[in-house]
Amino acid sequence: MKVLIVDDHPVVRAGLRALLSATGEFDVVGEAEDGATAVRLAASLRPCVVLMDLQLGSGVDGVTATRQIMALDSPPKVVVLTTYDSDADILRAVEAGATGYLLKESPPEELFAALRTAWSGEMALSPPVASRMMRRVRAPQLALSQREIEILELIAAGRSNREVSRMLFISEATVKTHLAHVYDKLGVDSRTAAVKAAVDRRLIRL
Amino acid sequence: MKVLIVDDHPVVRAGLRALLSATGEFDVVGEAEDGATAVRLAASLRPCVVLMDLQLGSGVDGVTATRQIMALDSPPKVVVLTTYDSDADILRAVEAGATGYLLKESPPEELFAALRTAWSGEMALSPPVASRMMRRVRAPQLALSQREIEILELIAAGRSNREVSRMLFISEATVKTHLAHVYDKLGVDSRTAAVKAAVDRRLIRL
């Protein structure tokens, strides 16, 4: 199975290449350290599966790269391999077209299994990720909407309501309304407390 | 050269093992996924060098594990391999007795070189790390005082100025004065932005 590795850490790339190659089952046809290279190599090398880290140091991030790869002709499957299991990351990755989402804390066997599953076209989620998604559908009143997460992330980045409103092309009143809903759902009454609560519950990442 | 790998991510561990073993120069004699195991294996396996990640998921963190390993009889060298190059992390690791500090974004050759250098007893710092150290000795005025950090941590926990003032038995005016100094030092103009800046620079933890 032809695999393309995308990670901004050379050590991790080399490690993954060695790990996958040793099985004999996987053939690492290329490596990319940034999003642009990833898209280019995905188009030219035509791998079966792209193993994608979400945290790429500079330039295009993993989600954008995934979206661009899925826009190719007969695109490969994309399996996200990352450190964090925040709602925001998972949602964006799946929305961008990722066929799998697993954590670096997973055992290697799970990685192999996820690559096989993804290649067959099935969605491959590691247990912690799957349980997060389950909790999300079971308790939708505690979950923030994508818009609310989007706004809360900008708040967490230190932006004012006005800045957020301009960045999202909406009115300041709307930002305040969304934030009021966020405060209500998280049981807090200030932006800073909301950020902490959201980080604690892994709804966003700082 | 006998190496012990300490990292909480099985995928990274397996990758590093494959990478190091492939050189023929390094012999991975063991792996540990947490600090306690790391100390135990360092004592029983007697590796030449311990390759230590600072971010261990649960239990003892990498700095503490390093300190405990250095307290052993004829301890091995400890080389820190981590993602972040924050002042606080570097200082704590070196203070704990680490002989090397390199980033996961370094090329594999640098990793090999650092292991050799550390084994020979020399300090091995990757270039970005070394430059951070240099900047720190040149610009010590960027550091927050203990009191300022104490207040900023409460702010990061979502407390209001009034709550902080009552928790620290000082007036609200004093809290505001301290915060104004913090904003000035961090180059921001709101509490949320200050929290983000401080977390980014590892001045506080969330």
Next chain:
DNA sequence: GCGCGGGTCATCCGAAAGGTTGATGTGCGA
């Protein structure tokens, strides 16, 4: 002694944030 940084406090004011209520439109599933 004097300067300097740190910690403490106060006042005044404008800007920002938060609470409340109510309204409109859209999409989706029962």
Next chain:
DNA sequence: TCGCACATCAACCTTTCGGATGACCCGCGC
């Protein structure tokens, strides 16, 4: 088709925050 969640906006009001001052005390180093 009827709700319901979501996203959008507005007006009003209170509280909080942030900026600009100025002041006092303490410990430390030159």
